Amino acid sequence: MNNVAVLGATGSIGGSTLDVIARHPDRFRATVLTAHRNVEALVALCVQHRPQLAVIADAAMQAELARRLRAAGVHCEVASGHAAVTAAAASNLCDTVVAAIVGAAGLASTLAAARAGKRLLLANKESIVMAGPLLLDAVNRGGGALIPVDSEHNALFQCLPPQCLPGQQPALRKGGVRRLILTASGGPFRGRTRAQLADITPEQACKHPNWVMGRKISVDSATLMNKGLEVIEAHHLFGAPADAIDVVVHPQSLIHSMVEYDDGSVLAQLGNPDMRTAIAHALAWPERVEAGVAPLDLTACAPLQFEPPDLLTFRCLALAFQALREGGDAPAVLNAANEIAVEAFLAGALPFLSIADVVEAVLAELPAQAVVDVESLCERDRVAREAARRILRNAC
Ligand code: NAD
Numbered sequence: 217m218n219n220v221a222v223l224g225a226t227g228s229i230g231g232s233t234l235d236v237i238a239r240h241p242d243r244f245r246a247t248v249l250t251a252h253r254n255v256e257a258l259v260a261l262c263v264q265h266r267p268q269l270a271v272i273a274d275a276a277m278q279a280e281l282a283r284r285l286r287a288a289g290v291h292c293e294v295a296s297g298h299a300a301v302t303a304a305a306a307s308n309l310c311d312t313v314v315a316a317i318v319g320a321a322g323l324a325s326t327l328a329a330a331r332a333g334k335r336l337l338l339a340n341k342e343s344i345v346m347a348g349p350l351l352l353d354a355v356n357r358g359g360g361a362l363i364p365v366d367s368e369h370n371a372l373f374q375c376l377p378p379q380c381l382p383g384q385q386p387a388l389r390k391g392g393v394r395r396l397i398l399t400a401s402g403g404p405f406r407g408r409t410r411a412q413l414a415d416i417t418p419e420q421a422c423k424h425p426n427w428v429m430g431r432k433i434s435v436d437s438a439t440l441m442n443k444g445l446e447v448i449e450a451h452h453l454f455g456a457p458a459d460a461i462d463v464v465v466h467p468q469s470l471i472h473s474m475v476e477y478d479d480g481s482v483l484a485q486l487g488n489p490d491m492r493t494a495i496a497h498a499l500a501w502p503e504r505v506e507a508g509v510a511p512l513d514l515t516a517c518a519p520l521q522f523e524p525p526d527l528l529t530f531r532c533l534a535l536a537f538q539a540l541r542e543g544g545d546a547p548a549v550l551n552a553a554n555e556i557a558v559e560a561f562l563a564g565a566l567p568f569l570s571i572a573d574v575v576e577a578v579l580a581e582l583p584a585q586a587v588v589d590v591e592s593l594c595e596r597d598r599v600a601r602e603a604a605r606r607i608l609r610n611a612c
């Protein structure tokens with residue numbers, strides 16, 4: 217029996233994870249559920265999954281959570297605050313942790329799970345973008361494992377030789393791997409010109425053609441920053457240099473990514489665009505379990521298309537490659553600036569195209585520094601956010 221902590225249980229990945237867990241009560245049990253501040257959604261999940269611990273990150277909501285759980289007849293332990301989320305990730309209530317909090321807010325709990333030697337199922341890409349080497353070092357020292365849940369990285373993991381476990385570097389060259397090819401749907405605005413993107417609203421940006429996701433990652437998919445973050449994530453997970461990572465736009469989202477070998481072979485992982493496949497793979501690895509995903513009917517698929525990304529219109533992808541090449545803490549600066557810019561866009565305070573401008577300006581203001589430890593990284597994250605907010609204020 218696997219005891220699973222689902223961090224960010226009320227989100228899109230959290231919901232898909234709990235769906236897979238509920239299909240296999242003989243194998244998996246959700247023992248810890250955490251949420252930011254949506255008490256109602258967390259209580260509903262607790263009623264259904266009966267965890268041993270429920271944590272609400274916003275400490276002001278603890279009393280309400282406890283009251284509502286009692287009223288619903290759920291008698292689990294209740295905790296609150298960000299430190300409680302982090303403690304839950306390392307607690308002996310779980311042996312597997314699904315890191316599905318969005319943004320840098322997930323870093324502390326992801327690191328805590330890694331240090332505690334948990335089997336870490338990583339959806340929270342921002343934490344590996346920010347702290348790649350530190351996180352992988354924590355996984356190796358903790359003695360656990362990191363299994364990627366992001367669909368592209370899960371696909372790469374499935375197509376790579378078995379010695380290419382995340383963090384076990386440098387295995388790619390020994391395995392005869394020449395190139396990692398990340399597929400991108402292109403987002404809702406694929407094919408549009410910059411002029412056509414001037415008046416994009418948050419609602420339009422959040423309407424992804426193939427995936428239903430949280431609002432932040434939906435905007436990242438629309439700007440292609442999501443693919444940029446994923447390039448950095450792939451670099452850290454598998455030890456691939458920037459030049460050995462390519463992005464190809466594949467609008468159908470049926471091929472989730474590919475690995476090219478020295479002999480010319482290209483291995484791809486295919487499946488319907490449903491995150492439960494990657495989540496089930498990560499939960500059960502190295503075994504396989506049913507995920508509730510409809511079988512892929514190739515004869516019913518539209519012809520598979522491939523095209524190069526438009527880096528001039530979707531500048532965020534180019535900026536992510538730039539940050540990866542700069543190295544050090546540049547990816548953390550990129551991520552922090554992007555989080556602030558996306559927040560402003562979602563609040564109606566920043567035009568869609570200006571997200572890239574804010575990220576570019578913050579990167580220019582804060583040249584890359586070497587990553588020393590988590591504390592200095594978090595300080596850099598804070599400084600980058602402050603710079604982004606100042607640039608936003610001056611622009612408005
Ligand atoms: P979401 O917005 O739907 O859910 C986010 C979850 O995190 C919620 O449970 C929320 O309560 C919690 N949360 C938010 N801010 C928090 C904070 N400050 N402290 C504690 N908890 C907080 O997001 P999502 O789409 O499920 O994405 C989650 C992560 O997974 C992101 O990093 C995203 O990039 C990644 N991811 C998502 C998908 C997808 O299909 N949705 C695919 C690949 C990777």
Ligand code: MG
Pocket residue numbers: 366367368446
């Ligand atoms: Mg992805």
